[in-house]
Amino acid sequence: MEESFGSNNTDFSACKQKLLKVQETNEGDGTMSKLPEPLINHILSFLPTKDAVRTSVLSKKWIFRWTFITKLNLDDTVFYSPKRKTRGKMNFVNFVYRALLLSRPSRLRSFSLVMTNKYDVSLLNTWISNILIRRVLAQSRVAKLPLFGMLSHLELGLVGCEGITNFDKELLNSAAVPDCLTSTLQVNEAIGADVALNVKDL
Amino acid sequence: MAEETESTKTEPLKTAEEEFKKLEITEEEESELKLETSDHVTFMVEASIAMKFGAVQQYLEVSPAASASATAIPLHNVASRELILILEYYRMHDWVDAGERDLKEFDERFLKDLNYEELKELLLAANYLNVEKLFNFLTKSIANIIRNKDVEFVRTFFGIDNDYTPEEEAAYREENAWAGVKFV
Numbered sequence: 001m002e003e004s005f006g007s008n009n010t011d012f013s014a015c016k017q018k019l020l021k022v023q024e025t026n027e028g029d030g031t032m033s034k035l036p037e038p039l040i041n042h043i044l045s046f047l048p049t050k051d052a053v054r055t056s057v058l059s060k061k062w063i064f065r066w067t068f069i070t071k072l073n074l075d076d077t078v079f080y081s082p083k084r085k086t087r088g089k090m091n092f093v094n095f096v097y098r099a100l101l102l103s104r105p106s107r108l109r110s111f112s113l114v115m116t117n118k119y120d121v122s123l124l125n126t127w128i129s130n131i132l133i134r135r136v137l138a139q140s141r142v143a144k145l146p147l148f149g150m151l152s153h154l155e156l157g158l159v160g161c162e163g164i165t166n167f168d169k170e171l172l173n174s175a176a177v178p179d180c181l182t183s184t185l186q187v188n189e190a191i192g193a194d195v196a197l198n199v200k201d202l
Numbered sequence: 203m204a205e206e207t208e209s210t211k212t213e214p215l216k217t218a219e220e221e222f223k224k225l226e227i228t229e230e231e232e233s234e235l236k237l238e239t240s241d242h243v244t245f246m247v248e249a250s251i252a253m254k255f256g257a258v259q260q261y262l263e264v265s266p267a268a269s270a271s272a273t274a275i276p277l278h279n280v281a282s283r284e285l286i287l288i289l290e291y292y293r294m295h296d297w298v299d300a301g302e303r304d305l306k307e308f309d310e311r312f313l314k315d316l317n318y319e320e321l322k323e324l325l326l327a328a329n330y331l332n333v334e335k336l337f338n339f340l341t342k343s344i345a346n347i348i349r350n351k352d353v354e355f356v357r358t359f360f361g362i363d364n365d366y367t368p369e370e371e372a373a374y375r376e377e378n379a380w381a382g383v384k385f386v
Contacts (some may be wrong), residue, residue, distance in 0.1 A: 034361045035322055039329055039341070046345030058357055060365050103262060 041068045049073045049099055067102045074099060096127060206218035213217025243282035251292045277331065284327035285329075287312075291336050313343055318359060 035043075044052045044066055052066040074096050080088040235252040237245045252258045252275075253295065261275050277285065294300060294308050316324065321344065328337040348356050357364055 032217075035325065039325060040360065043341045043344050046342050047349055051349055054353075055356065056378070057353055058364070059362050060358075062362065147273065 037065075040065070041070075044068070045070045048075065048078060050075075050078050050095065053095070053099065064102070065105055068107055069103060070107050072099060072103055072108055093123065100127065236272065236274040236278050236286065239280050239282040239285050240278055241281050243285075244274050245282075245285060245289070251289065251296060252294060254296075254333060254335075256334075257330060262330075267332065280327045281323075284324050287316075287324055288327065288331065288333060288336060291339075292333070295335065309339065318347070376378040 044055065046068075047068065049072055055066050056063045076088075076092040079092040079095065103201050233249045234246045235249050235258065237247050237252060237258070239245070257277065258275055267273075280288075290369055291312060294304060300308070315322075321340065325337070325340045325344065328340055351359075356362075364371070
């Protein structure tokens with residue numbers, strides 16, 4: 001009974017301190033606990049996609065580990081710094097291509113694309129089509145694998161503007177996306193009327 | 203004077219602790235489950251909390267008799283040290299009077315008290331126990347820790363052996379510069 005801590009034990013915190021101390025002295029052999037792969041993948045999914053991609057440099061085993069992430073957050077604001085204004089756009093475009101080409105469709109549960117700068121409309125067309133096609137593919141798998149049911153939470157967080165919204169809806173129709181996906185589609189209209197104008201002009 | 207400010211400072215905490223105890227006392231009438239950790243420490247845990255653990259649920263599904271009997275439910279991959287932390291977390295988050303701010307403060311303090319090794323051990327335990335809320339909290343917290351950190355830090359954090367030669371690593375960084383991902 002001495003070693004029993006329960007709800008009836010009022011000196012809970014003291015027990016905690018004692019136990020933590022005992023175990024601390026048992027350490028010191030320098031062994032670091034290593035996390036299994038699924039846990040690491042889960043952690044990487046909480047990183048901004050750019051940071052997740054960065055982990056490919058950690059070791060050879062890690063080169064493609066980031067591709068298992070479940071959330072794709074493509075945000076161009078992290079690519080623009082006052083210092084590197086000229087290359088920011090190119091870097092973001094290349095980054096999006098890499099992320100789209102390498103991330104695994106079957107694992108993606110959520111996706112967001114945030115753009116605060118101007119991009120060629122055909123570029124957007126390609127990206128969004130790619131995502132929609134992948135989603136349809138992923139969706140068609142849902143029927144066979146109930147495990148991927150969470151795919152219905154997909155979010156298309158396009159920043160701003162009617163131009164993209166309309167364009168997007170047309171695309172949705174032509175791509176024959178199941179209703180359950182279109183209903184979860186969210187368009188964030190917080191920023192960027194000027195982006196809309198640019199898209200329309202193009 | 204100094205003493206006075208000190209006492210007012212700690213007062214909310216004290217009442218929180220009292221409430222905590224009160225809660226524990228009232229819950230004594232509630233059914234409890236006996237859990238045994240990997241280092242053979244037995245815990246009497248409120249059923250309402252223990253049933254939040256996926257591993258406990260699963261165990262009871264297979265052998266329902268364990269809920270009433272005196273046999274302890276074994277938690278093979280959770281040490282007492284982790285279970286104490288997990289219970290602390292769930293007791294706080296289960297506490298009906300805890301407001302959003304209290305929980306936020308509690309979470310911050312909870313995290314601050316853990317070193318990186320403890321954090322990883324706790325994540326492993328949370329994963330084994332299948333406790334969703336804590337698991338998500340820990341994975342998110344770890345993501346925040348490694349975010350914006352340099353490559354060496356992340357290697358140490360995850361215990362990764364760098365199997366690149368310096369030349370290979372430099373070449374890899376060079377080759378990948380096109381994607382605009384800067385490896386610090």
